[in-house]
Amino acid sequence: MKYSVVVVDDHYLLSQAIGGMVQGFEKFDVLYLCKNGQELLDKLKEPNNIPDIVLMDIKMPILNGIETTEIINREYPNLKVLALSIEEDEYTILKMLRAGARGYLLKDTKKEILEEALTKVIEEGSYYTNNVSKILTGSLENDVRTEIKDRELEFIKLACTEMNYREIADIMCCSYKTVEGYRDSLYRKLGIKNRIGLVLFAIHHNLFTP
Amino acid sequence: MKYSVVVVDDHYLLSQAIGGMVQGFEKFDVLYLCKNGQELLDKLKEPNNIPDIVLMDIKMPILNGIETTEIINREYPNLKVLALSIEEDEYTILKMLRAGARGYLLKDTKKEILEEALTKVIEEGSYYTNNVSKILTGSLENDVRTEIKDRELEFIKLACTEMNYREIADIMCCSYKTVEGYRDSLYRKLGIKNRIGLVLFAIHHNLFTP
DNA sequence: AAAGATTAGGGGGTTTCCCCCCATTATATT
DNA sequence: AATATAATGGGGGGAAACCCCCTAATCTTT
Numbered sequence: 001m002k003y004s005v006v007v008v009d010d011h012y013l014l015s016q017a018i019g020g021m022v023q024g025f026e027k028f029d030v031l032y033l034c035k036n037g038q039e040l041l042d043k044l045k046e047p048n049n050i051p052d053i054v055l056m057d058i059k060m061p062i063l064n065g066i067e068t069t070e071i072i073n074r075e076y077p078n079l080k081v082l083a084l085s086i087e088e089d090e091y092t093i094l095k096m097l098r099a100g101a102r103g104y105l106l107k108d109t110k111k112e113i114l115e116e117a118l119t120k121v122i123e124e125g126s127y128y129t130n131n132v133s134k135i136l137t138g139s140l141e142n143d144v145r146t147e148i149k150d151r152e153l154e155f156i157k158l159a160c161t162e163m164n165y166r167e168i169a170d171i172m173c174c175s176y177k178t179v180e181g182y183r184d185s186l187y188r189k190l191g192i193k194n195r196i197g198l199v200l201f202a203i204h205h206n207l208f209t210p
Numbered sequence: 211m212k213y214s215v216v217v218v219d220d221h222y223l224l225s226q227a228i229g230g231m232v233q234g235f236e237k238f239d240v241l242y243l244c245k246n247g248q249e250l251l252d253k254l255k256e257p258n259n260i261p262d263i264v265l266m267d268i269k270m271p272i273l274n275g276i277e278t279t280e281i282i283n284r285e286y287p288n289l290k291v292l293a294l295s296i297e298e299d300e301y302t303i304l305k306m307l308r309a310g311a312r313g314y315l316l317k318d319t320k321k322e323i324l325e326e327a328l329t330k331v332i333e334e335g336s337y338y339t340n341n342v343s344k345i346l347t348g349s350l351e352n353d354v355r356t357e358i359k360d361r362e363l364e365f366i367k368l369a370c371t372e373m374n375y376r377e378i379a380d381i382m383c384c385s386y387k388t389v390e391g392y393r394d395s396l397y398r399k400l401g402i403k404n405r406i407g408l409v410l411f412a413i414h415h416n417l418f419t420p
Numbered sequence: 421a422a423a424g425a426t427t428a429g430g431g432g433g434t435t436t437c438c439c440c441c442c443a444t445t446a447t448a449t450t
Numbered sequence: 451a452a453t454a455t456a457a458t459g460g461g462g463g464g465a466a467a468c469c470c471c472c473t474a475a476t477c478t479t480t
Contacts, residue, residue, distance in 0.1 A: 011296060011317035013324060017227035024230070035318075086221060107221035108245075114223060151457070162407040164436065177459050184439065194466090195437075197372040199409050361427075374466065387429050394469070404436085405467075 002027055003122055004051040006043075008034040008068070009084075010060040018055065018084070025115050036060040037068030044072075050079060052122055058085040058096060066092075066099045073100030082121050084114075091205050093132060103127035147189060153207065155182040160199050160208050213237055213332055214261040216253075218244040218278070219294075220270040228265065228294070235325050246270040247278030254282075260289060262332055268295040268306060269419075276302075276309045283310030292331050294324075301415050303342060313337035358396070363417065365392040370409050370418050 005028050009015035012035065019030040031051045034040040037060060043049045054072070058065035069081045083101040087093070093104050102121045105114060109129070120127035148156070151172075158168045169179045187193070190201055202208050215238050219225035225243040233240045241261045244250040247270060253259045264282070268275035279291045293311040297303070303314050312331045315324060319339070330337040358366070361382075368378045379389045397403070400411055412418050 013231075013294075013315075013317050013319050013321065014224060014227070016321050017224070017231045020234070021223075021227045021230050084223075105223075107223050109223050111223065111226050149456075160406070160410070162403050162410070164404070166436090174457090175459055177461090178457075180438080180460095181458075183437085187438080193372050193438090194374070195406060196370070196409060199406060200370070200372070203413070359426080376466090384427095385429055387431095388427080390468080391428075393467090397468085403468090 002029040003053065003118070004029050004031040005053055005055060005118065006031050006034060006040065006051040007055045008037065008040050008060070008065070009057040010035050011057075021111060021114070022055070022118070025118070028115075028118060037063030037065065037071075040068060041071060044076060044079075050076065053080045053082060053118060055084050055118070056081050056101070058083060058087050058092060066095050069096065069099040069101050080121050080125075082117060082127070087206070088131075089204065089206060097132075103129075104132045105129065106131070148186070152182050152186055155179060156186065156198060156202050157208050159183070159195055160202050212239040213263065213328070214239050214241045215263055215265060215328065216241050216244065216250065216261040217265045218247065218250050218270070218275070219267040220245050221267075231321060231324070232265070232328070235328070238325075238328060247273030247275065247281075250278060251281060254286060254289075260286065263290045263292060263328060265294050265328070266291050266311070268293060268297050268302060276305050279306065279309040279311050290331050290335075292327060292337070297416065298341075299414070299416055307342075313339075314342045315339065316341070358399070362392050362396055365389060366396065366408060366412050367418050369393070369405055370412050 005019075005022050007015045007019045007022065007030065009018065012033075015033040015035075019033050022028050023030045031049065032043065034043065037056075039062075040054065041063070056065045056069060060068075065083060065085065069083075072079055072081055081101045083093075083096045083104040084107060085092070085096075085104070086107045088106055096104060103117055103126055105117055106129075109117075113129070117127040117129075154172060155168065158171060161168075163171075165179045165183070166176050169176045172179065183195075183198075186198060190198070192198055192201060215229075215232050217225045217229045217232065217240065219228065222243075222245065225245075229240045229243050232238050241259065242253065244253065247266075249272075250264065251273070266275045266279060270278075275293060275295065279293075282289055282291055291311045293303075293306045293314040294317060295302070295306075295314070296317045298316055306314060313327055313336055315327055316339075319327075323339070327337040327339075364382060365378065368381060371378075373381075375389045375393070376386050379386045382389065393405075393408075396408060400407070402408055402411060
């Protein structure tokens with residue numbers, strides 16, 4: 001009996017190609033392909049459509065990989081998710097693993113690694129590459145983003161905009177001086193010098209999608 | 211006799227998967243895979259390694275798809291290049307086609323389209339999907355980016371940095387006032403209000419990679 | 421040769437940003 | 451009860467960014 005796999009990726013050619021590759025693996029069968037998380041969740045409602053493992057991209061329209069994985073872990077705790085993405089920034093990887101992914105592969109791994117990861121996740125429960133292990137151990141604490149308060153995060157997103165601080169204060173329903181406070185505390189925490197630095201930080205850490 | 215194809219993509223799993231897919235096509239054989247443009251150019255020096263068509267990604271380290279395509283068109287004018295990328299912004303597509311690509315596929319097309327495109331490019335010289343045709347006809351003139359001078363482009367890239375204008379002026383070897391001139395003319399042309407707007411413009415038009 | 425565009429530079433003024441200082445509430449923590 | 455620590459608000463000064471208006475040299479075009 002082969003293990004069943006579902007590939008979720010918004011780029012159709014890629015999910016077809018990866019699906020074809022997985023189909024070529026001895027122990028695996030591709031059940032079907034999905035273009036985003038919502039499509040997968042719809043499919044899963046039919047018990048026959050529940051695979052052994054989901055190979056999930058992260059950046060997707062409608063419902064992304066992180067949100068989808070959270071829902072799957074809540075509603076189908078036995079269904080394993082293996083992340084397969086080009087995003088290699090620590091924060092994304094951490095968020096995906098916290099959401100319940102059993103492993104995280106970058107899209108430039110080799111065919112054999114994919115096969116091994118699929119097998120290990122199903123038979124042993126998880127698979128972590130060197131990169132990912134390092135991130136898991138190293139940067140869990142000194143992750144500066146965990147120190148960012150909710151209000152500051154709100155501010156960051158608005159700062160990545162042509163608005164000036166007075167307009168941002170209006171939207172955040174607080175005074176101009178409060179907004180300056182958020183800014184100053186972020187500059188100190190993140191070691192940046194000006195608003196451009198803040199925008200660059202937000203981009204590098206996927207706090208907003210340009 | 212089958213046509214020979216080379217796949218160039220920095221994500222190894224993807225080039226393997228797409229290569230596998232192409233290998234499955236009746237009329238095509240995969241000659242080899244490359245991880246970037248430089249690797250391809252090195253390979254091409256050996257005449258036996260020249261394929262009928264190259265399936266090229268755009269964003270790649272070391273030597274990207276646009277630069278590589280330019281070189282290929284200069285040095286191997288008979289070698290056809292078909293772009294296969296996730297970048298769907300007009301400017302990138304235009305640059306790739308101007309560099310000499312015979313067609314431009316997005317990574318969410320279907321298997322059958324890829325096969326058709328490969329065939330058409332080899333047998334008829336080009337293949338354009340609807341999207342690409344529209345962009346070719348529609349936006350060639352009113353593309354605001356063609357109005358950006360070289361010096362201004364240099365400035366934009368430096369403006370997407372924590373440097374202030376005085377430091378930018380030093381790097382550009384001109385006076386602070388000249389830099390202000392570039393800025394003001396860009397603000398007028400692009401209809402933006404401040405430096406954040408400039409950074410957002412640069413991101414949206416792939417003028418710099420964050 | 422005259423007109424126009426391009427590139428480089430400058431004067432001066434207003435606004436915004438940056439960075440110190442500080443005070444007042446809550447709300448936890450010890 | 452005393453003490454952090456958010457979250458909120460504020461004053462003031464200096465630097466940077468922004469935005470006008472202007473000049474001059476070098477090209478291109480007509």
